[in-house]
Amino acid sequence: MISLARKTALGSAALALAVGMPVMAGTLMLGTYPDKLFTVDEATGKIGEKIQLPGGLPVSLRVTPDQAKIFATTITNSSVIVMDAKSHAILTQFDLNTPTERYRFNGGAPDPTGRYFYTTMMRMDKLIDRWKVSKQMYAVIDIKLQKVVRTADLEPEDDAMSGGFRAPMMVSPDGKSLYIFKEKVLVVDTAKLKVADRIDVQKPDATGYENVAFGGGVEGFQMTNGNQLVSLFTAADPYVHNKVFGLGKFDLNTRKFKFTPMGPITTGMSGLEITPDGKTGYTVVTNGTTGNKRCEFWKFDMTSLKLKDKVEFGCRSRFQLGMSGDGTKLYIYGASYDIEVYDAQTMKLEKTWDLGADATMAGMLVLK
Template sequence: MSLLVVACGLIAAGPAPPPKLTGGTGTIYLGSYARRIVVIDEATEKPTAEIPLETGLPWAVRLSRDRTRFFVQSADQEHFEVIDVASRQTLDTFTLSEGDKHVRALAFDVDPQHRVMVLVARTFTKLPDRFEISAPTFIQYDLKEHKIIRTVPWATDPEPQYYYLNLRFSPDGKLLYVFSNEVLIYDTTNLKQIDSWNLSLPNEPGLGRFDLGSMDETNDEPGYFTALFGMEDPVAKRRLLVVGRVNLGQKRIEFFPIGPAPGRGEVSFALAPDRKHGYVLVEEIRHHELWTIDLAGKRLENQVQFEGRPRMALRSSSNGQIIYIYEAGNTIDLYEAAGFKYLRTITLDADMMYGSFHVVPSRAPIAR
């Protein structure tokens, strides 16, 4: 009799539910309108710490390649803050502005040794009756001595704009890559241009604002840079959207087209931890798609339509099993990477800032 009761109980209980799918054991860092960096544990999906910012609202948060530093640009585009990731403490703050001269950076990067920052900036000088705005200028800045090493005028057309410019150092710090209408390569010893490629970032006027999230370096090998680019098809005379993998040390790029560039809306990109897949988020008014890219096979694997939000960006989780959809607002939507099924939402107590979302795997820092 007791065996029958036990058997009936097992039948009624049914099989155990599958374990909860999580993003891994890494850490999410994101800039908040509450003037701090929020730290979220991937496994529990709960905030575990906050890093207060001395320079106010974060405009951009860059993670060093060895994952030991955050370089934060404030929302006034004039002030910078250096954060130690391990201790979650501010190491330094600085600005290039002085008196009536306001130096506002359009883009920046820091060399692998954390010694030199290169910025492309405009200087706004307050005069009695107006502001005088300078042409864009490269500024090489010594982070230890807090002094300008050299300045070089921007020399190519057209002039760079916000959301349409990115800077990256090569692994040895000897080259600087400038991603704009073209990919320009500079020698960092004198900031002279030594090469260029006929590629551009995927934000032609019809594509709208360029989102910094479409360049995802978290899962790339050291010395490589994978992103979306726009390219002119010389035969069909049309714009193509291509995935490019840049070898920053050898000045080489491998790329393949994934289709015509969307006629409107925005696109952003995320690289999976296995580097075998990439994800493209296509945003148009009332129409959103996620494209899965087979990077090894150099092909578009599938496209899924879904109900999105007015503005979005995406990242892969540290284990590659979840895709995070975030911006704008105070929520992070979690989707299963296989099939793009909605799972749940993380809700924060304040809205997040653009260009400040990082997923850091739980492993030792990368050697410089």
């Protein structure tokens, strides 16, 4: 299954690298153990700020579509942090955990106003002799009141789908719908916290294909035309179930999904990074496991949707793919003490930046 990897100004990352106008190299932000956010100057590779998070280990990073605020969450105290994207000043920070209540969630999506944060979570209540664990729930966190204000259990058919807490989420521009990208796209009415529609992307527009699968994090989604999510997906034909990969486009306004097959699937694919001009895309392909594992950069022509080039690079056991703000560099990072910098044109290693701290898999933001 393809991992949707990049929690950049998406977000993925947070979420998205806008395609169109050139973007100058800027500042990177990523989480580090045990409780900090680091900023890194893209021009020099030097560490800038080391932002302390009292809430503990950061597990998700996300920037709002207007690039004004950063939302981060932690696993230690189930904290939510809201920061100013330019000054990096913490505007709001609070823990959901109490001595008798615990929450478990991994990221989520803010609504267009920034007042509410939507996620899926589980709640643990401390009883006299045990902890009582809830079912998986939709949850609305009120940033102003600093607490969970509404929840609703997932329906059994949705709870059973793969993706869990790491399923990508987006909120529609009007704030009325929460999109959760699992094996199907769940369209959740934010007022009722009920599934209004299940878009069966197992039968996309590409005739003869089924079983389109969504991967892990939001970071591999790219935003184009304001409301269109673009990423790599896998599919299988309905006859011999031969797996292929391709480019999927999902419109948040019309709820339309389009899948274009591109080639046979490999052992695994991770991330999609698109250059600011929208002409070239990159992903990481892995073949084999452990000692036999091989990793390659794949370069795509995003106009013709054809594979242009592939270059092998040194594998890591776990890593994420990122891209510089100007699209000239590729980054391999996460679960390590460094960031490997590759030239995007040649896909060859240029240098390594020492972080001096173990980076989490929370993703990387590219900030202007």
